[in-house]
Amino acid sequence: MFGTVLIANRGEIAVRVLRACRELGIRTVAVHSTEDRDSAVVRMADRSVQIGPAPARQSYLNAAAIIEAARQTGAEAVHPGYGFLSENPDFAEVCEASGLTFIGPPAEVIATLGDKTAARAAMSAAGLPLLPGSIEPLVDVEGAARLAGEIGYPVIIKAAAGGGGRGMSIVEDPSEFSRAYQQTRGTAQTLFGDGRVYVERYLASARHVEIQILCDGYGNAIHLGERDCSVQRRHQKLVEETPAPGLPAELTARMGEVAVRGALATGYLGAGTFEFIVDTENNFYFMEVNCRIQVEHPVTEAVTGVDLITEQIRIAAGERLTLTQDDVRPRGVAIECRVNVEDPTRNFAPTPGVLEQFVPPGGPFLRVDTHGYAGYRVPAAYDSLLAKVIAWAPDRAQAIARMRRALGEFTIEGPGIRTTAQFLDRVLRDPLFAEAKHDTSLVARILEADAQAT
Known part of the structure; x- marks a missing residue:
């Protein structure tokens, strides 16, 4: 060690x-x-x-x-x-x-899986299902437009080197394609220093579901179940939960199996996440691999009892996995809410400043991961995430109730400071979320409904 x-x-x-x-x-x-x-x-x-x-x-x-x-x-x-x-x-x-x-994984593995087109090619070779689209980066707008027409609109243009929900454009109509293609290439070059893009079919009503994996250096690989990350704002996750509500256990088990297959095919090492899109017919398609620990890893820890960071460190130190697939027995439901220092009424603009008061919630089966404290000055230079609240309960209804109670207990005050805590509560009490009928469009629908109400 x-x-x-x-x-x-x-x-x-x-x-x-x-x-x-x-x-x-x-x-x-x-x-x-x-x-x-x-x-x-x-x-x-x-x-x-x-x-x-x-x-x-x-x-x-x-x-x-x-x-x-x-x-x-x-x-x-x-x-x-x-x-x-x-x-x-x-x-x-x-x-x-x-x-x-x-x-983390070896450099060559990160290079392959960090390039979205190379990752698609590798996963296609491993037998994972992909959305219709290009495998290789597209070299000109005319060829890209032809491919988009063959796929059928809407399509999404993505940066090959993209990540974190950045460097992508949804195109609904062929007349918009050329402008969106050039704009996405320019954005990708600015953000990632790499202007290559690819195109795939866009599913407007879909679920974003990911699989947590662990792989050691001795050919052992397991998955630790799925996380639903469908509550998003501009492709940025706000709420995550496990298990994914409303999905058949056989479906998520298959997703876990193919994620492990993809990991072994690429020589993966350590903790990672395979991300999938799930359509309304419960078909799932590979999106990308995150070669790192995820922000939302605590919900998996809450239901499995596995410390993912500790496992990362042990694997990197050359130790074997201490678990087999049969040892992974998730229990209950866990939900995570990301409390950001942002103002939802101003398009989630960051509101940095000094935390004059900072009192996180407490109580049974509740975890708060934060770097905040009273007197801390939240800087403007970095990501606005201040705290993650993780609630566990035997079932989803109790987990939602516990999370709503926790969000209501948070005390975060300071000049100009605003947070997303109240907005997250608004999401949790939305009927679509409560009934597990939501998809990646939920936040946009809530914002539109609230705007119309005012």
């Missing part, structure tokens, strides 16, 4: 990784920008190293500074969390070349 792990991230996930390390008896090093010098993880870590100014490109995306911090502190491994450099194959390769263990 490692003696010291450097946490190459910030916010709640950095605190989460630190706690797992501490339970394993591992010393921790927190890296931070000048903006995060007073962050919770810096306060908690055994050592901390400032790696740059506030802009992420000069700090949390500065691979050289992170590697130097690891060298200075004697760290043996780097946990990248999610976002930032977590799915950057070059960073994984540099870690290895520097004698550090990257707690």
Whole structure:
């Protein structure tokens, strides 16, 4: 096992990784920008190293500074969390070349699965179902438009190097295709430095369901069930739950089986997530692989009792999986709500500032992952996620009731501070969500209904 792990991230996930390390008896090093010098993880870590100014490109995306911090502190491994450099194959390769263990898949696996078209090709070869669309990146608008016509509208244009719900455009009508194609290419080049795009059929009424996997370095792979992530705003997840409500157990079991097949076919290592789209006829199609821990991993932990971060670290240290597929026996229902420092009435604009009061909810079967505390200044430079609330209960109705109670207990106050807590409660009491008849269009419908009501 490692003696010291450097946490190459910030916010709640950095605190989460630190706690797992501490339970394993591992010393921790927190890296931070000048903006995060007073962050919770810096306060908690055994050592901390400032790696740059506030802009992420000069700090949390500065691979050289992170590697130097690891060298200075004697760290043996780097946990990248999610976002930032977590799915950057070059960073994984540099870690290895520097004698550090990257707690994640090998660089070549990240390179393949991080490229959406390469991932589609690999999963197609492994026998996973795909939506009709292009396997290779599209080279010109005329050929792309012809393919879109063959697929049938609506279609979605996606950046090959995209992720996090960014770099995609939905096209409803052929007359809109050329403009959307050029716009998506430009956006992809700006965001990811890679303008390649591909096209696939778009399912307007669909569910977003993902499978959590774990793979060790000895050919063992398991899945830990599914998570429904259909409550989204502009492709950004707001509410996640497990099990996926209303889906047949045979369907989700098949999804788990094909996810494991895809992982083994690519030589995956560690924790990862296979994302699928499920249509109204319960057909499912592969979308992408996230080569990292997910924001929503706690709901899987709540129903399985498996500490996914600990498993990540153990696998990276060369240990075998401690579980077989038969050992995975999910129990009950877990729901996660992401409480962001945003104003839902202003199109979810971030509202950074000082938290004069911060009191998270409590009570039985409730977990709050956060980096917030009274007096903390929420910076404007980074993601607005402040806390994740995870509620477990024997059934879905009780889990929803527990979550609504928890959201109502939150005290988050400060000049100009607004959060999504009340909006999340609005989502949970929506009849479509309560009856598990929702899909990825739910938030847009709620916002439209509320706008009409005012």
